[in-house]
Amino acid sequence: MQMESIVSLCKRRGFLFQSSEIYGGLNGFWDYGPLGVELKRNVREAWWQDMVARHDDMNQLPGAPGPYSMEGLDCTIIMHPQVWKCSGHYDLFHDFMVDCRESKKRYRHDQLNGRWVEAKNKRVFVTAEAGDDEQKKMEQRALKFFNLRAKNVDDLKWDGGVACLTEVEDMEQVVGPDAKNTGTLTEPREFNLMFKTFVGALSGEEGAAYLRPETAQGIFVNFKNVLDSTRHRLPLGIAQIGKSFRNEITPRNFTFRSREFEQMEIEFFCHPDQSADWYRYWRDRRLKWYTDLGISMERLRMREHHEAELAHYSVGTADIEYAFPFMAEGEFGELEGIAHRGDFDLRSHMEGKLDEKTCPLEVQLDENGKPKWKGSGKDLSYRDDLSNEKYTPHVIEPSAGADRATLAFLCEAYTEDEAPDDKGKLQTRTVMRFHPRIAPIKAAVFPLVKKDGMPEKAKEIYLDLKREFNVFYDEKGAVGRRYRRQDEAGTPYCITVDGQTLADGTVTIRDRDSLEQQRIEVAHCAEVIRQRINQ
RNA sequence: GCGGGUGUAGCUCAGUGGUAGAGCGUCAGCUUCCCAAGCUGAAUGUCGAGGGUUCGAUCCCCUUCACCCGCUCCA
Numbered sequence: 001m002q003m004e005s006i007v008s009l010c011k012r013r014g015f016l017f018q019s020s021e022i023y024g025g026l027n028g029f030w031d032y033g034p035l036g037v038e039l040k041r042n043v044r045e046a047w048w049q050d051m052v053a054r055h056d057d058m059n060q061l062p063g064a065p066g067p068y069s070m071e072g073l074d075c076t077i078i079m080h081p082q083v084w085k086c087s088g089h090y091d092l093f094h095d096f097m098v099d100c101r102e103s104k105k106r107y108r109h110d111q112l113n114g115r116w117v118e119a120k121n122k123r124v125f126v127t128a129e130a131g132d133d134e135q136k137k138m139e140q141r142a143l144k145f146f147n148l149r150a151k152n153v154d155d156l157k158w159d160g161g162v163a164c165l166t167e168v169e170d171m172e173q174v175v176g177p178d179a180k181n182t183g184t185l186t187e188p189r190e191f192n193l194m195f196k197t198f199v200g201a202l203s204g205e206e207g208a209a210y211l212r213p214e215t216a217q218g219i220f221v222n223f224k225n226v227l228d229s230t231r232h233r234l235p236l237g238i239a240q241i242g243k244s245f246r247n248e249i250t251p252r253n254f255t256f257r258s259r260e261f262e263q264m265e266i267e268f269f270c271h272p273d274q275s276a277d278w279y280r281y282w283r284d285r286r287l288k289w290y291t292d293l294g295i296s297m298e299r300l301r302m303r304e305h306h307e308a309e310l311a312h313y314s315v316g317t318a319d320i321e322y323a324f325p326f327m328a329e330g331e332f333g334e335l336e337g338i339a340h341r342g343d344f345d346l347r348s349h350m351e352g353k354l355d356e357k358t359c360p361l362e363v364q365l366d367e368n369g370k371p372k373w374k375g376s377g378k379d380l381s382y383r384d385d386l387s388n389e390k391y392t393p394h395v396i397e398p399s400a401g402a403d404r405a406t407l408a409f410l411c412e413a414y415t416e417d418e419a420p421d422d423k424g425k426l427q428t429r430t431v432m433r434f435h436p437r438i439a440p441i442k443a444a445v446f447p448l449v450k451k452d453g454m455p456e457k458a459k460e461i462y463l464d465l466k467r468e469f470n471v472f473y474d475e476k477g478a479v480g481r482r483y484r485r486q487d488e489a490g491t492p493y494c495i496t497v498d499g500q501t502l503a504d505g506t507v508t509i510r511d512r513d514s515l516e517q518q519r520i521e522v523a524h525c526a527e528v529i530r531q532r533i534n535q
Numbered sequence: 536g537c538g539g540g541u542g543u544a545g546c547u548c549a550g551u552g553g554u555a556g557a558g559c560g561u562c563a564g565c566u567u568c569c570c571a572a573g574c575u576g577a578a579u580g581u582c583g584a585g586g587g588u589u590c591g592a593u594c595c596c597c598u599u600c601a602c603c604c605g606c607u608c609c610a
Contacts, residue, residue, distance in 0.1 A: 004603085012560080018601075024583055025601045092610095099536085106536055106608085114563050193609085249536080249609055252602095257609095328605095334610080362561090429571085448568055480570035487570090499568055508569080515570070 002286075002473035003326040006414050007254060009430065013489055015039065015410065016255065029249030030261035030403075035365070035489055038470060040262075040406045043426065045402070046437055047071070047264045050289060052239045057232075063284055065277040068235040068268075070392050072227055075218030076472070077243060078209050079168065083192065085373035086296055086348045087217045088356070090210075093246075098185045100176040104187050108131030109188040112177065112369055114138060116159035119146040126175045134162065145175050145182075188311040195245045196261075211245040216356055216397060222344045223393075224380055234393055235270035235278065236380055253326045255403045256333055262402035267395050269382070272343070275394035276315045279340045282398045283318045286338055290405070294435035295412050299323040301332055312359050313342035316399070320400075322408040335408055336400035343392040346380045350392075409438055412488055432490030433513055436533040441491040442469040443509075446482050448498040450475050458497040461507065461522060466493075468526055487512055493532065495525060 001190035018025040032040055056068040061245045078526040079087035096109035102524030113134050114127035124145060142156050143149070168174060172183040179185070195211040198204075212218065212242045219238045226238050242401065251257045270278045287302050305317040317339040321332035344361060348354045352371035364372040383390045413432040445462040447454030455475050462473040472491065474482045479496065485493055494510040501507050501522065508517040509528060520528055 007602090008546060021601090023600085027601070093579095246610090250607090263541090446569095450567090452568090456569095478567065478569090478571070478573085482571085483569080484571045494570095496569070510570085517569075 002409075002414070003254070003324075005416075005430075006325065006411060009414070009432075009488065010036070028257070030255045030258055031213075033439040036406075039409065039434070039438060039490075042150050042334065042438040042440070043406050043409065044262075044264065044402055046290070046293060047402075047405075048239070050284045051237075051264075051266060061285075064281050065274055066235070068232070068237060068270075069232040070237045070239060070266075071230055071232070073219055073222055073226060073238050073240045074242065075222060075240065076217070077212050077245075078197065078199065079212060079218060079221070081209050082373070082376075083221060083349075084210055084213075086375055087212050087220075087347070088242040088344065088353060089194060089217075090373070093213060096166075096188040098171075098176075098187075098188050100179055100184050107177065107185075108165060112165040113162050113167055114168070114174065114301075115162055118144045118159060119148065119155050122146070124173050124175050127163075127165055128177050136164075141177070142173055145178065147396070193247050193249075195247060213246050214399070215240045215242045215263045215265045216267060216345075217397065219265070220349055220380075220395075221376075223267075223269065223346065224378070226381070233384070233386075235268065235274070237266050237268040239264075239266045241265075249310055253324070253333075255407050256324065256326070258403060258442065264400040264402050264405075265472055266398045267345075268397070269393035269395055271384075272391060273393045275340060275342075278396050279316055279338070282396050283316075283338045286336055286398045286400070287320055288333075290322075290335070290408075293409070293438060295408060295432070296323065299412065300525075303332070311342075311344070312358050313344055313356070313361055317338040322328050322404075322411075325411055331357060333404070334401075335404050335436060336398060338396065338398045341395045341397050343394055345395060346392050347375075349376050350378060350380050351375045409434065429484060431512065433489040434490040434492070436492040439490045439492050440470065440471045441486070441489055442533060443492050443493040443495055444472040444474060444482070444486045446473075446494060446496045447475050447481055448496050452499070453502060454497045454499075457501055457522075458495075461495060461497065461525060465526055465529070469529060474525065483510065493529060 015034055015036035017031045017033055019029035020026045021033050052070045054071050057067050057069040057455075097106050098109050098112070099106050112127045113130045113132045115138050116123060116124045116125050117138075117527050119142070124142075126138045126141040126145065128134040128141065139153065139156070144154065148155055149262050164435045166172065166188075171185050173186055175182050176185045177371055196349060197209055197211060198207045199209045200207040213468050219240055223238070227236065242262065243258050246265050248259055251259055266284060268278060283302065287300070290300060291297060299322055301321050303319045303321055305319070310317055317337060319334045320336040320338070322335050323331070324333045327333055338347065342361075344354055344356065347361065348494070352363040352375040353373040354361040381390055381392045410432075411436045415431050417429050417431060434440075443465060445458050445465065446456040458474060458475065462471055465471045472486070474485070476482070483494055489510070492512045494512075496508045498508065498511065500519075505522050506519045507522055507525065509525070510517045510521055520531050
């Protein structure tokens with residue numbers, strides 16, 4: 001399978017290594033090697049340049065409903081724990097689970113229901129996974145436990161109605177949903193999809209904090225700061241690149257589902273009435289970003305979520321997906337999600353965590369009728385000083401995975417083609433066809449042969465180019481072999497000093513994909529590379 | 536989480552109850568005026584980790600870690 005070849009090349013050439021490899025590796029963690037770090041840096045850099053640095057708020061971009069501003073942010077990985085309670089991550093990512101020692105299955109503690117039942121002088125709590133047929137399953141479980149036939153169903157003495165397992169204290173009296181005996185379920189254990197840590201040297205529960213599971217919340221909580229410090233009007237986008245952490249249940253597929261990963265996120269704040277237009281703009285613009293950097297539409301797709309999948313406050317959500325080689329035919333993996341989030345996040349951080357099931361959105365209350373998670377109480381709404389209108393901005397969130405994008409670029413670039421060797425025999429050539437903008441090495445400089453002053457001249461060119469580009473010098477062995485090595489690293493251009501260079505000051509520049517060589521002046525090398533990268 | 540498979544040099548893999556090889560790659564030298572396999576020479580492995588059986592284990596057993604495939608779960 002092709003994915004194995006890609007993984008093998010990544011290791012061999014230094015794109016990706018398994019984390020802590022000498023100790024046997026660590027599930028869900030990966031390191032970038034010398035070529036990988038350049039590739040990922042370029043992906044990040046391309047995103048930042050295209051979305052933030054080169055953006056101007058004077059001109060209207062093609063497809064955009066109007067001009068807008070962009071700013072950057074870099075917030076901490078550890079934030080106030082209340083951030084995650086109001087964002088909903090604490091509830092969503094924080095469950096108590098019980099494991100069954102007999103069936104080896106795992107259940108959410110609060111999603112197991114059961115009933116007390118007595119027969120043959122024994123009283124147990126039979127359980128089933130919450131659902132329409134739970135009563136029937138409980139009955140079957142009880143009959144089995146007491147070794148009764150279906151016709152003796154009347155021997156079962158039920159005590160009370162259906163109750164949640166959370167209300168049972170003694171697990172020894174519980175029969176698991178797939179177990180034959182009592183006491184096979186473990187005590188409920190905290191199951192945390194967020195990485196927990198402790199702030200302060202005395203690490204007590206009061207210092208408990210979490211490594212962020214997404215960068216977005218740092219933007220929401222700084223929305224007012226950015227607005228106040230930059231004098232921008234809406235619409236305004238705030239961008240951030242940074243690490244996030246999730247205890248994925250099943251990390252798999254190379255770096256696709258890593259526990260430590262990097263996100264490139266934008267929170268785009270705009271007027272509610274324009275949010276639908278901005279949503280479409282960002283969706284289309286983000287798709288184009290991938291194709292501009294060389295991902296072909298054959299393996300890329302935009303998947304709009306169905307209305308049933310959407311939160312009711314959202315106008316739309318679309319995933320940009322890539323057909324990774326490790327996925328089954330016709331299956332795609334998410335690279336980026338573009339979500340219309342309404343005012344859910346800002347309002348949650350103001351008023352307290354909103355209940356996403358309510359319409360219109362209302363603060364989620366606990367059993368005492370108080371907010372389940374208190375918000376900051378700070379006003380995060382926006383007053384338009386031209387229209388004097390005050391509103392809570394709606395948010396469009398294009399959220400991209402830097403590691404997933406990098407992996408997609410690696411997969412897309414990987415090609416094996418055939419090129420004739422010096423005897424005319426066809427040989428397999430492995431080429432990483434990176435877009436020149438993201439290629440780890442932009443150009444290699446070679447002396448054709450290691451004599452006649454060619455190495456000296458080539459080194460001169462190399463040192464000159466190195467001031468501007470990541471370039472590579474190699475004088476060892478046959479030149480053909482050096483070309484092939486660069487093909488495998490994805491270097492788009494090779495500059496070769498030959499006999500003619502010493503006579504007329506020209507070199508050849510070889511194109512990785514076409515194998516064509518062109519003769520250019522030594523003095524023009526930097527200019528030619530610059531042009532070709534940016535074309 | 537469950538089931539199956541795999542783990543031996545940088546990579547791909549062979550191998551045996553008596554402490555290991557091949558190809559490619561790498562390095563050095565020679566050759567070479569343009570697309571890897573011309574020549575000569577060299578280096579490299581605690582055979583994933585821990586424990587057990589054995590006189591002796593890379594090989595057998597147990598545990599564990601990691602990777603791959605399928606299912607499940609998650610988003």
